[in-house]
Amino acid sequence: xxxxxxQRVVGNTSARYKAGVLKYKQMGYWxxxxxxxxxxxxxxxxxxxxxxxxxxxxxxxVAGESSTATWTVVWTDRLTACDEYRAKAYRxxxxxxxxxxxxxxxxxxxxxxxxxxxxxxxxxxxxxxSIIGNVFGFKPLKALRLEDMRLPVAYVKTYKGPPTxxxxxxxxxxxxxxPLLGATTKPKLGLSGKNYGRVVYEALKGGLDFVKDDxxxxxxxxxxxxxxxxxxxxxxxxxxxxxxxxKGHYLNITAGTMEEMYRRGEFAKELGSCVVMIDLVIGYxxxxxxxxWARDNDMILHxxxxxxxxxxxxxxxxxxxxxxxxxMRLAGVDHIHAGTAVGKLEGDPLTVQGFYNVLREPYNxxxxxxxxxxxxxxxxxxxxxxxxxxxxxxxxxHQLVDLFGDDVILQFGGGTIGHPQGIQAGATANRVALExxxxxxxxxxxxxxxxxxxxxxxxxxxxxxxxxxETWKNVSFNYTSTDTPDFVPTATASA
Amino acid sequence: xxxxxxxxxxxPDLSDAEIQAQxxxxxRQGWALSVExxxxxxxxxxxxxxxxxxxxxxxxxxGVVLEVNECRKAFPxxxxxxxxxDATRGFETVRLSFIxxxxxxxxxxxxxxxxxxxxxxRYTLQPxxxxxxxxxxx
Numbered sequence: 001x002x003x004x005x006x007q008r009v010v011g012n013t014s015a016r017y018k019a020g021v022l023k024y025k026q027m028g029y030w031x032x033x034x035x036x037x038x039x040x041x042x043x044x045x046x047x048x049x050x051x052x053x054x055x056x057x058x059x060x061x062v063a064g065e066s067s068t069a070t071w072t073v074v075w076t077d078r079l080t081a082c083d084e085y086r087a088k089a090y091r092x093x094x095x096x097x098x099x100x101x102x103x104x105x106x107x108x109x110x111x112x113x114x115x116x117x118x119x120x121x122x123x124x125x126x127x128x129x130s131i132i133g134n135v136f137g138f139k140p141l142k143a144l145r146l147e148d149m150r151l152p153v154a155y156v157k158t159y160k161g162p163p164t165x166x167x168x169x170x171x172x173x174x175x176x177x178x179p180l181l182g183a184t185t186k187p188k189l190g191l192s193g194k195n196y197g198r199v200v201y202e203a204l205k206g207g208l209d210f211v212k213d214d215x216x217x218x219x220x221x222x223x224x225x226x227x228x229x230x231x232x233x234x235x236x237x238x239x240x241x242x243x244x245x246x247k248g249h250y251l252n253i254t255a256g257t258m259e260e261m262y263r264r265g266e267f268a269k270e271l272g273s274c275v276v277m278i279d280l281v282i283g284y285x286x287x288x289x290x291x292x293w294a295r296d297n298d299m300i301l302h303x304x305x306x307x308x309x310x311x312x313x314x315x316x317x318x319x320x321x322x323x324x325x326x327x328m329r330l331a332g333v334d335h336i337h338a339g340t341a342v343g344k345l346e347g348d349p350l351t352v353q354g355f356y357n358v359l360r361e362p363y364n365x366x367x368x369x370x371x372x373x374x375x376x377x378x379x380x381x382x383x384x385x386x387x388x389x390x391x392x393x394x395x396x397x398h399q400l401v402d403l404f405g406d407d408v409i410l411q412f413g414g415g416t417i418g419h420p421q422g423i424q425a426g427a428t429a430n431r432v433a434l435e436x437x438x439x440x441x442x443x444x445x446x447x448x449x450x451x452x453x454x455x456x457x458x459x460x461x462x463x464x465x466x467x468x469x470e471t472w473k474n475v476s477f478n479y480t481s482t483d484t485p486d487f488v489p490t491a492t493a494s495a
Numbered sequence: 496x497x498x499x500x501x502x503x504x505x506x507p508d509l510s511d512a513e514i515q516a517q518x519x520x521x522x523r524q525g526w527a528l529s530v531e532x533x534x535x536x537x538x539x540x541x542x543x544x545x546x547x548x549x550x551x552x553x554x555x556x557x558g559v560v561l562e563v564n565e566c567r568k569a570f571p572x573x574x575x576x577x578x579x580x581d582a583t584r585g586f587e588t589v590r591l592s593f594i595x596x597x598x599x600x601x602x603x604x605x606x607x608x609x610x611x612x613x614x615x616x617r618y619t620l621q622p623x624x625x626x627x628x629x630x631x632x633x
């Protein structure tokens with residue numbers, strides 16, 4: 001049990017509320033013996049204090065500035081149940097491999113618990129206004145990063161979550177047992193509506209399940225949005241007739257106002273599209289609004305994480321993408337770009353697997369190697385389909401299936417459209433490679449060691465795959481990741 | 496044309512041994528196998544006819560292949576697929592589904608375009624074979 005707050009803090013309430021300035025620790029934001037309640041929201045921050053600021057005080061300051069505190073004592077606290085509403089920093093651990101003797105200055109993991117009543121139901125905007133609202137510019141900290149959050153079931157249940165979810169999406173598309181395949185239309189800017197639709201048709205007919213608008217395709221002078229929607233839907237329907245499969249194209253309805261986004265969404269619906277797309281830069285409230293619209297209109301909702309790299313990539317400051325993943329599952333998107341590990345964009349394999357687990361598991365265990373610091377019960381909330389996109393090609397199919405399993409969309413943009421024999425051939429190469437790898441895995445073959453051989457064998461009866469393997473055989477992006485796990489497995493004595 | 500529904504339609508047709516290997520994989524995951532058939536290949540036709548109930552308690556992959564072959568005997572020119580169903584909480588859905596029989600000639604689909612307001616078009620996908628009654632299509 002927790003001791004009463006008054007005994008833990010300064011004891012003397014009249015001294016506590018005397019006008020003036022106290023340390024955050026003295027004001028009651030550092031409670032080392034606090035045991036979080038099952039209904040508390042918990043945040044884990046990575047803190048780099050300024051020289052001379054001790055870690056406990058820095059953690060208390062973060063707790064204070066992200067909940068009830070201001071820089072000075074205010075008597076009006078005494079009109080509230082302020083002991084309950086104060087966030088409580090209750091644990092501070094040095095981050096492994098930081099501090100003296102390492103290349104990185106000393107960092108700390110600070111655990112902070114927040115009472116559930118601090119947050120409005122079903123509002124990511126309200127949650128984030130507290131947790132990341134003011135505190136990231138706070139002077140006593142050199143840098144601050146939100147690493148992970150534990151969201152209590154009572155809070156999770158105030159959100160509706162993904163409008164469709166992995167299970168229902170697969171049933172609607174009638175596609176099971178393998179990752180879905182997609183591609184982003186290239187070049188991302190400049191094509192006319194008719195030429196754009198051509199790319200979509202070729203890729204879908206060749207074997208992809210989805211084609212995608214890029215994040216910055218909205219309604220430019222070379223292609224207005226209605227033109228794009230009309231030609232794309234012709235392409236989608238023609239490809240469905242040519243294959244007998246359900247096909248889709250993520251029509252990006254991102255626009256300058258919500259009114260305009262709804263207008264574009266309505267037109268996509270009228271034309272019979274099964275999916276629409278938005279960009280992360282539209283903001284949390286806009287995402288929640290369009291999620292509600294998607295739910296009302298049986299629409300799959302694709303989210304491109306445009307802009308996230310500005311705050312997720314550097315390890316010492318910003319927000320981990322695992323937290324963005326949690327927020328987006330609550331906010332309610334069906335697809336989200338979550339990294340490839342092997343492609344052209346940032347992503348350490350274990351860290352990326354951590355994002356995937358957050359998006360698509362019913363329950364997350366603590367998994368420090370993958371950056372998951374808390375257990376997280378998703379309370380039946382639908383699952384988000386992660387999207388792996390950016391610099392991947394058919395020759396990596398065994399690695400992708402091995403890393404991510406079946407519930408993922410693998411998107412090969414350049415790896416489809418850049419195929420030497422054309423877009424249809426590029427799409428066919430990817431689909432054959434995928435089906436061959438899944439079939440072999442199910443037969444019990446080891447993808448890590450036998451993958452290249454399985455692909456070569458499949459290419460014997462598929463000329464497009466043979467050409468793809470030859471074209472991109474030496475392409476890989478082996479750069480050191482910046483966002484890496486802090487905890488690595490250690491060999492045990494017996495090992 | 497070749498209808499490419501199902502998990503392995505871009506690969507050469509699976510042999511009985513290959514079907515059995517996939518069935519064995521599904522059974523190792525604890526999934527229940529079932530066989531379904533149809534002569535309406537519309538991609539939104541989600542209710543194919545059931546060849547008996549899902550084989551919840553069957554642990555022998557050869558038994559499923561036997562059912563596939565019985566179904567092939569009864570409906571040699573129909574589409575037949577094998578489904579693997581996962582009753583785990585959070586899934587409760589099909590996890591693997593692949594075609595194991597198809598007609599020799601697949602005429603495909605017509606695309607009907609109804610021109611409506613502006614330049615909008617309402618699309619209807621029409622399998623050529625469904626102009627004929629069920630059972631007399633292939």
